[in-house]
Amino acid sequence: MSAIISKIKLAEELDCSTRHLERLMKEGLPFIPFGERAKRFDLDSVKNWLKSREVCLSGKTKRGAGMQKFASMDNAYTEYCRQARAKRQQKARKPNSENH
Numbered sequence: 001m002s003a004i005i006s007k008i009k010l011a012e013e014l015d016c017s018t019r020h021l022e023r024l025m026k027e028g029l030p031f032i033p034f035g036e037r038a039k040r041f042d043l044d045s046v047k048n049w050l051k052s053r054e055v056c057l058s059g060k061t062k063r064g065a066g067m068q069k070f071a072s073m074d075n076a077y078t079e080y081c082r083q084a085r086a087k088r089q090q091k092a093r094k095p096n097s098e099n100h
Contacts, residue, residue, distance in 0.1 A: 002042050002043050002044035002045070003042075003043045003044075004032065004040050004041070004042055004043075005040065005041055005043055006038075006040060006041075007021055007039060007041065010041045010043070010046065013043065014046075014050075025039075028049070029041075029046060029049060030042065030045045030046060030049055
């Protein structure tokens with residue numbers, strides 16, 4: 001059985017603010033109503049929800065829902081991330097011709 005925890009404990013577990021958790025709840029973070037205003041969180045459900053929303057470092061590709069495993073190095077998703085990162089690094093290294 002997974003742990004059912006409060007918003008404060010979840011914020012500590014995820015190393016974020018309770019305000020950030022409130023924003024995530026508006027986006028669909030799973031919670032359990034507890035009384036009139038309080039909410040509790042199933043830690044495993046929250047972690048699975050966060051993994052399903054994992055975004056590529058390029059910011060352009062979103063992992064599909066239900067993908068629980070991290071992408072391996074030979075995966076096309078990861079290859080796209082590497083290529084996007086390489087392009088950003090090349091742009092950052094180019095000297096600005098106007099300054100020279």
